[in-house]
Amino acid sequence: KLPTSVTIKEVGPRDGLQNEKQSISTADKITWIDSLSESGLSYIEVSSFVHPKWIPQLADAAEVLKNIRRKQGVTYAALVPNLQGLERALNVEVDEVSIFMSASEAHNRNNINKTIEETYPILEEVVKEARAAGKTVRGYLSTVIGCPYEGAVAPAQVRTVADRLFSMGIDELSLGDTIGVGVPTQVERLLEELLPHFSANQLAMHFHDTRGTALANIVKSLEMGITIFDSALGGLGGCPYAKGASGNVATEDLLYMLHEMGIETGVDVDDVMTSARLIENIRGEKLKSRQMEIEAAN
Numbered sequence: 001k002l003p004t005s006v007t008i009k010e011v012g013p014r015d016g017l018q019n020e021k022q023s024i025s026t027a028d029k030i031t032w033i034d035s036l037s038e039s040g041l042s043y044i045e046v047s048s049f050v051h052p053k054w055i056p057q058l059a060d061a062a063e064v065l066k067n068i069r070r071k072q073g074v075t076y077a078a079l080v081p082n083l084q085g086l087e088r089a090l091n092v093e094v095d096e097v098s099i100f101m102s103a104s105e106a107h108n109r110n111n112i113n114k115t116i117e118e119t120y121p122i123l124e125e126v127v128k129e130a131r132a133a134g135k136t137v138r139g140y141l142s143t144v145i146g147c148p149y150e151g152a153v154a155p156a157q158v159r160t161v162a163d164r165l166f167s168m169g170i171d172e173l174s175l176g177d178t179i180g181v182g183v184p185t186q187v188e189r190l191l192e193e194l195l196p197h198f199s200a201n202q203l204a205m206h207f208h209d210t211r212g213t214a215l216a217n218i219v220k221s222l223e224m225g226i227t228i229f230d231s232a233l234g235g236l237g238g239c240p241y242a243k244g245a246s247g248n249v250a251t252e253d254l255l256y257m258l259h260e261m262g263i264e265t266g267v268d269v270d271d272v273m274t275s276a277r278l279i280e281n282i283r284g285e286k287l288k289s290r291q292m293e294i295e296a297a298n
């Protein structure tokens, strides 16, 4: 009853780098993304058109989008918070637009400086204009299990916000355990709330691995029919506006598990490891994924 194939969406260049303290040069980002493009990944989230004051590391989003080598069959996406961000993204021909908000009020305010109610009309316009420009739109919903400020988030609250986002016309919704607090029983309750209303192939899971539960949560999601997962090379990542949020589940660790389970991804593990070594050298710091640690020990 497990799916036979899944789609992995690589968010390393965006989620992985947005929290990075040392500044990574535009040229290095481009080199890294170009190497990711050669690994069989079909989706790469390249950067983010948010306010450069809020996320200085990604202030070069336009330069990156303009200069990467686009491989046919790969979708190059970026985060967009508002119409101003959309305009910047459309100028450099982003393939897919990702809007984002949170299920919890306090994280939404901290992250995008708006209440949940204030956010809806802004995103609604973004979705409308993005679709008018012929782009597909991905939605992100953060803090779907726990919020760093408010604690547990009720599945019914997630459904309420998800309903609004789908009614705006998004194509897919990625559910974020932003601070990596979730465990499989909570993932089950969340998906039991959502799956009667939204189809499994419109939902993606985005697990940060703060407490080492991401792979367990992914197995639970697979069992419930989810086939789209976000991950970041080397387990990089975190949300600067969520205290204690650490990296995403590592792409190479996810690939190991899926492939050993007989689930296809179309992604080449050796190529991904090459790409991981590349970003490791650029950052000058050992990556903490299991696969990279195993490689370093051998």
Ligand code: HMG
Binding pocket: 015, 018, 048, 049, 050, 051, 052, 054, 055, 079, 081, 082, 084, 085, 086, 088, 100, 111, 112, 113, 114, 140, 141, 142, 143, 175, 176, 177, 178, 206, 208, 238, 239, 240, 241
């Ligand atoms: P704001 O300050 O409330 O915006 O920020 P504003 O509309 O009031 O505008 C204020 C100023 O910002 C104006 O400039 C605008 O022009 C400018 P001024 O007149 O003062 O010179 N501005 C912009 N400039 C460039 N690009 C833009 C833009 N928008 C406004 N797009 C805003 C609101 C949303 C922009 C801000 O809060 C922001 O950029 N937040 C970034 C938050 C962020 O990037 N968080 C991390 C990503 S989300 C995440 O990591 C979670 C996820 O991974 C899933 C998960 O793990 O759960 C996706």
Ligand code: MG
Binding pocket: 015, 176, 178, 206, 208, 237, 238, 239
């Ligand atoms: Mg994230």
